[in-house]
Amino acid sequence: MFNRALINFDTSILEQIHSRSLELLSDSGIRFFSEKAVDVFRSRGFRISGQTVFFEEKDIADALQTVPPKFTIKARNPDKNICIGGGDYMMAPGYGPPFIIETSGEKRNATLKDVHTFCRLVQTSEYLDFNSSIVVQPNDVATQTAHLDILLATILLTDKPLMGSSSSEIAARDSLKLAERIWGNSNDPVMISLVDSLSPLQYSEESLDSLMLYAASGQPVIIHSSCSLGSTGPITIAGSLVISNATTLAGICLSQLIRPGTPIVYGLGGSPTEMRTGGYVNASPEDAKHTAIVTALGRFYGIPCRSQGALTESFCLDYQAGMESAMMMTTAALSGADVSLHTCGTYGSMLAMSFEKFIADEDLCGALKKLMKPVEFSEDAFAMDLIKELGTSGNYLMQRHTMKRCRTEFYEPALNTRAIHARWQQLELRDMDKRAGKVLENRLSAYEKPDIDPHLERDLEKFVEGRKVS
Amino acid sequence: MTVKTIFDAVIVFDEARVQAQTQIELDAGTDVNTILNDGLISAMDEVGELFSAGDIFVPEMLMAAEAMKAGLKILKPHLAEGQSRSKGTVIIGTVKGDLHDIGKNLVSMMMEGAGFEVIDLGVDVAGETFVETAAEKNAQVIALSALLTTTMPSMENTIKAVKEAGLETRIIIGGAPVTQVFADQIGADGFSADAPGAVKLVKQLLT
Numbered sequence: 270m271f272n273r274a275l276i277n278f279d280t281s282i283l284e285q286i287h288s289r290s291l292e293l294l295s296d297s298g299i300r301f302f303s304e305k306a307v308d309v310f311r312s313r314g315f316r317i318s319g320q321t322v323f324f325e326e327k328d329i330a331d332a333l334q335t336v337p338p339k340f341t342i343k344a345r346n347p348d349k350n351i352c353i354g355g356g357d358y359m360m361a362p363g364y365g366p367p368f369i370i371e372t373s374g375e376k377r378n379a380t381l382k383d384v385h386t387f388c389r390l391v392q393t394s395e396y397l398d399f400n401s402s403i404v405v406q407p408n409d410v411a412t413q414t415a416h417l418d419i420l421l422a423t424i425l426l427t428d429k430p431l432m433g434s435s436s437s438e439i440a441a442r443d444s445l446k447l448a449e450r451i452w453g454n455s456n457d458p459v460m461i462s463l464v465d466s467l468s469p470l471q472y473s474e475e476s477l478d479s480l481m482l483y484a485a486s487g488q489p490v491i492i493h494s495s496c497s498l499g500s501t502g503p504i505t506i507a508g509s510l511v512i513s514n515a516t517t518l519a520g521i522c523l524s525q526l527i528r529p530g531t532p533i534v535y536g537l538g539g540s541p542t543e544m545r546t547g548g549y550v551n552a553s554p555e556d557a558k559h560t561a562i563v564t565a566l567g568r569f570y571g572i573p574c575r576s577q578g579a580l581t582e583s584f585c586l587d588y589q590a591g592m593e594s595a596m597m598m599t600t601a602a603l604s605g606a607d608v609s610l611h612t613c614g615t616y617g618s619m620l621a622m623s624f625e626k627f628i629a630d631e632d633l634c635g636a637l638k639k640l641m642k643p644v645e646f647s648e649d650a651f652a653m654d655l656i657k658e659l660g661t662s663g664n665y666l667m668q669r670h671t672m673k674r675c676r677t678e679f680y681e682p683a684l685n686t687r688a689i690h691a692r693w694q695q696l697e698l699r700d701m702d703k704r705a706g707k708v709l710e711n712r713l714s715a716y717e718k719p720d721i722d723p724h725l726e727r728d729l730e731k732f733v734e735g736r737k738v739s
Numbered sequence: 740m741t742v743k744t745i746f747d748a749v750i751v752f753d754e755a756r757v758q759a760q761t762q763i764e765l766d767a768g769t770d771v772n773t774i775l776n777d778g779l780i781s782a783m784d785e786v787g788e789l790f791s792a793g794d795i796f797v798p799e800m801l802m803a804a805e806a807m808k809a810g811l812k813i814l815k816p817h818l819a820e821g822q823s824r825s826k827g828t829v830i831i832g833t834v835k836g837d838l839h840d841i842g843k844n845l846v847s848m849m850m851e852g853a854g855f856e857v858i859d860l861g862v863d864v865a866g867e868t869f870v871e872t873a874a875e876k877n878a879q880v881i882a883l884s885a886l887l888t889t890t891m892p893s894m895e896n897t898i899k900a901v902k903e904a905g906l907e908t909r910i911i912i913g914g915a916p917v918t919q920v921f922a923d924q925i926g927a928d929g930f931s932a933d934a935p936g937a938v939k940l941v942k943q944l945l946t
Contacts, residue, residue, distance in 0.1 A: 302838070367888040367916045378920075406888045436889055467838055499798070500841050544796035546933060547845045549915075620915060 283569045286507075290515040294324035299470050299519040303477035309526055322519070329518050332525040336572050340489055340532035342399070342458045345451060346428035346719060351398050353461075353489070353534060353607050354573035358641060359398040360612040360634055361432065361578075362391055364463065367406040368621040370584055372702045376621060379405035383622070384419050387614070388426035389716040390627055390709075394613075396634040401610060402432035402444070402462065405622050416440040417733045420447055424729060428719035433462040433488060438478035443736060445486055450728055456487030458532055463610065466516045468496035480520065484527035491575050491608065492520040493536030495559075497549050500542040506558055509539035514566060521572075534608050536575035537563040549618055552580040552593035557600040564604040576601035578611030579630045582618060586629055586701045590616070595633055602637040625705035628712070632682045639680040683708050742769065745778030745810060750785060752802035754809045761810040771817045779807050779814070783852035790849075791935040797845065804852045825856040827945050830873050830908075831882040832860035834893035839886035842914060845934040846882060853938045855880075866893070866900035873901065873908045880941050883927075885914040895925040902926070909944045913937055 298321040301307050307320055316323040339354025351359050368376045369383055387404040391397050400423045402416070410418050416434035423431055424447065433444035444460060452459045464480045466472050472480075483490050494516035496502025502509045517537055524531045539559040540551040560576040567574025578601070579594035601609050611619060612634055614627035644650075655670050665671050684704055686693055698704045742764060748756035757779075764774050786803045789795045795803075831847050833840055840862045850857045858876055860868055869881050881901060883894050894912050901908060911929040912922050922930035929944060931937040 365888075376918075378918075408888075412889055412892055471838075473838060497841070542797070544798065545790075545793045547797040547841055618915070 280569070283565060286510050286514055286566065287569070289511045290518060291324075291326050291329060293470070293511060293515040294329065294519060295326075296323075297470060297515075298323040299472065299516060301472050301477055301523075303472070303474040303481075305481060306472070306477040306523060309481070309523065313526055324519060324522060328522055332518075332522040333570055333572070335525045335529035335531075336521060336533045336570075337530060338571050339573060340458055342430045342461055342489060343452065344399075344428055344430045345424065345721070349398075349429045351430050353532075357398075358602055358606055358638070359608045360396060361399045361401050361608075361610045362387060362397060362404050362613040362627065363615045363619070363622045364401045364432075364610040365403045365406060366615065366620050366622045367408065369405065370616050370621040370623045372585075372623075372625055372706065374585060376584075378408035379622065380409045381407040381418050381422070383407065384422050385426060386624065386713065387622070387627070388422050389713055390613075390624070391429060392427040392719065393712050393716050394631060396631055396638055397429070397613060399430040399461070400427055400432055402434045403436075404614075411737075413439075414737050417443055417447075417736055420444060421729055421733045424451065425721060425726060426718060428721075431460040433460040433479075433483060435462045435464050435476060435479035435483075435490075437475045438482060441479035441482045445482065445488070447729060447732065448488075450732060451725065458487065458489045461489040461491060461534070463491045463493060463536075464520060466492075466494040466513075466520060468494065468501035468516070469512050470516055472516075472520060477523070480524060481527050484524040484531040487528060487531060489532035489534065490524060491534040491536050491610075492517050492524065493538065493575060494520070495536075495538035495540065497542040498539055498555060499544065500547060502539065504542075506539060506555060506562075509559070510537070510562060510566075513537045513539060533572055534575045535563070535567045535570060535572040537566065538577055550582055551577065551618060552582055552597055554596070556580065557596050560597060560600045560606065561604040564601075564606050567607070568605070573607035574605075575608045575610070576604065576606035578609040578615065579613060579633055580611055580615055580619065581626075584617050584621070586623075586625055586705065590626065591629070591633075594630060598630075598633055598637055599640075602641055624709050625702050628705040628708045629684055629701065632684045636680055636682065741767070742773055742778040745774065746782040746785070749779060749782035749803055749807050749810070750789075752799060752806045754802070754806040757806045757810040758813055761813045765813070765817060771814060775811075775814055775818070779810050780852075780854045783807050783854075786852065787849060787935050787938060800852075801848060804848050807852060826854040827880065827941070828856045828858065828876050828878040829880045829882055829941060830858050830860065830869060830876065830878045831884070832864035832869065833862040833884045833886075834890055834897055835863060835865050836893055837885050837887055837890035838862045839884070839914075842886070842934070843882075843884035846884070846913065846937045849934045849938050850882075850941065853942070855941065866897040869897050870900050870904045870906065873906055874904065878908050879945055881908050881910045882937065882941075883910065883912045885912075885917060888916045891916060891921065894921075894927070898926050911937065911940055911944070 300321045310322045341352045344350050369379050383405050434440035448459045462483050464476045494513035498504050498509050502512045541555050543550045564574050579598045581590040581593040583590035613630040614622040616623050745760045790800050829850050833843050847857050847859045885891050909928040912927045913931050919930045929940045931940045
C-alpha cells in the first residue's frame with residue numbers, strides 16, 4: 270500500500286524518532302572537532318569523553334524550549350526582509366558548487382564573474398527571497414579570502430537578505446564585520462548561515478566555530494545534518510532519520526548554550542549512496558521522503574525547517590533534470606518547508622551550477638509559490654452574479670470580471686512553452702536551453718544595481734581590500 | 740584448474756568457501772603462487788571489471804575483498820621470504836583539513852584487492868606525514884583525496900612537500916571536485932574520477 274499522506278504521518282513515529290535520537294545522544298554521543306565547543310559543554314557539566322559529548326533528555330528539552338518559532342532577517346532593502354517560520358517558503362539559489370556546466374555540456378571552474386552574474390539573477394528574481402553565501406565557489410580568487418569577494422559582491426549587487434559564510438571561523442567573523450558596517454552593532458538577525466554536520470554523529474571545527482560566533486551575535490543558523498544512506502549512515506530511512514536528528518539536536522543544544530534564543534532552522538536530509546560507485550546521489554524518492562519528514566519533525570519541535578531544493582543528478586536541461594527538481598521542490602513546498610537552499614541552478618550532486626537551469630528552476634519556484642497560495646473564495650472570486658447572468662450559454666472572455674483578472678489570475682511561466690504545435694514548430698527557440706539563454710540575456714540587460722550609500726560602498730570595499738592584504 | 744573454485748568463491752564473496760578451497764589447494768600441493776595469482780588476485784581483477792561495468796555494487800565488492808583477504812591469510816605463512824604478493828606500495832590519505840574518507844577507502848580497498856600494499860594514513864593528513872611515510876616505506880605511489888574545494892589547496896602543498904623532500908614517489912589525486920586540469924596545475928602525476936580508474940592509473944604509472 271502506498272502512503273499518500275507523507276506530511277500527516279503518525280505523531281507516534283515522530284516521538285519514536287525523537288526518543289531513539291535521545292538514546293543515541295546519551296549512548297553514542299556526538300563528536301565535536303573543536304576544543305572551544307567541547308569547553309562550552311564541559312563548563313556546563315556535560316558528560317565528555319575526549320571530543321565526544323553525551324547529552325541527556327533535559328539538555329535537549331531545555332535547548333528546544335528557547336529556540337524561537339519564527340524570526341525576521343533584515344535585508345538592505347527593508348521591503349525585502351524575510352520572515353522565516355511565518356508560514357511562507359523562503360528560497361535561495363545553489364550553495365557551494367565549484368563548477369559551471371555550459372549548454373554544450375562542458376564543465377568548467379566557476380569564477381568570481383559567475384558569482385556576479387548569479388547575484389544579478391537573484392536580484393532580478395521574482396521568486397528568490399535571499400542570497401546564498403557560496404552560489405558558486407570561485408576558482409580564480411584566493412580560497413582563503415573568497416568568502417570576502419562573494420559577500421561583497423552579494424551586498425553590492427543585491428539588496429536581498431544575505432547568508433554569512435561558515436567555511437571557517439575567520440570567514441564567519443568577516444561576515445559579521447561586513448554586516449556590522451551596514452547595520453551597526455546589534456543582535457538583530459541580518460544574515461543566516463548554514464552549518465552542516467559531518468556524518469555519522471560529528472561536527473567539524475570550522476562548522477562549530479562558525480556556529481558559535483553566529484550564535485553569540487544572535488544571527489540565525491540553519492543546522493543541517495544529513496547522511497548518505499548506506500555509507501555515512503544506515504541504508505534505511507528510519508536509521509538515517511535517527512542519526513541525523515540526533516546530530517542536529519546536538520548542534521541546536523550548542524547554539525542555545527551560547528545564546529538562548531538564537532534563531533535556528535532545523536535541517537535534516539538523507540540521500541542514497543549509489544551502490545555501483547559509492548558516490549553521493551540526490552534527488553531521489555528517498556531524498557524527497559526526508560524532505561517531507563523533516564517538515565513534520567520541524568513542526569514537532571516548533572522550529573522552522575529546511576528542506577532540500579531543486580536537486581537533480583542530471584547535467585543538462587532534460588526530462589530528468591525537470592522531473593527530479595520538481596519532485597524535490599514540490600514535496601518540500603507541499604510538506605510545509607520554511608526554507609530551501611539549492612532552489613535554482615543546481616546540477617549533478619550539487620557539484621555544478623548552470624545559468625540556464627537557474628532560469629528553468631525559477632519557473633518551478635514560481636509555479637510552486639502559486640500552487641501554495643490559498644485559493645481565493647471571496648464574493649468576487651465566486652462570481653455568482655456573473656455566472657447567473659451568463660447562464661448556460663455565456664462567453665466569459667468578453668467579461669469585465671475576466672478582463673480585470675486576466676493578467677494576475679494565472680501563473681505566467683517565463684520559459685515553459687504553451688504554444689500550439691504548429692506555432693511551436695516555427696519557434697526559433699524550440700530548445701529549452703536556448704529559450705533559457707534568451708530569458709537570461711533579457712534579465713541581465715534589465716538588471717539595475719540597487720542603491721547604496723557611496724560612503725558605505727567604499728567602506729565595505731576598503732574593509733575587504735584590507736583583509737585581503739593582511 | 741581447481742584454483743578456479745577459489746576464483747569463483749571470491750567473485751560471489753563467499754568468505755568461508757574461499758578459506759576452505761585455499762586450504763584444500765594448499766594441502767593438495769598446488770603452487771602457492773598459482774593460488775595467489777590465478778585464484779585470489781585475478782578474482783579481484785575480475786571483481787574490479789564487474790564493478791566498473793556496474794554489475795556488482797560497492798558493498799558486494801567490499802565483501803569480495805574481505806573474502807580475498809581471508810584466503811590470503813591462510814596463504815601467507817606459505818609465501819616464501821621475498822615472494823611478496825605486493826605489486827608496489829601505495830600511501831593513501833585524505834589531505835589536511837578534510838575529514839571525508841568514503842572515496843579514499845574505496846580506492847584503498849581496490850588497490851589492496853589488485854595486489855598493492857596499501858598504507859592508509861586516514862583523514863586530515865599533513866603533508867609531512869605523507870613525506871615521512873613514503874620515505875620510510877619506500878612507497879612508489881602517494882594517493883591524495885579531497886572532497887572539499889577548500890581543502891584542494893592542501894593537495895598542492897603536499898605535492899610541494901614531497902618534491903622538496905626530493906622523493907620520486909608518484910602522486911595521484913582524486914575526489915569529487917578534483918579534475919584533470921587541477922591535477923596538471925598542481926603537478927600531480929595522475930588523476931582518476933573513480934576507484935577502478937585509480938587502480939588502472941597506478942598500474943600504468945608503475946609499468
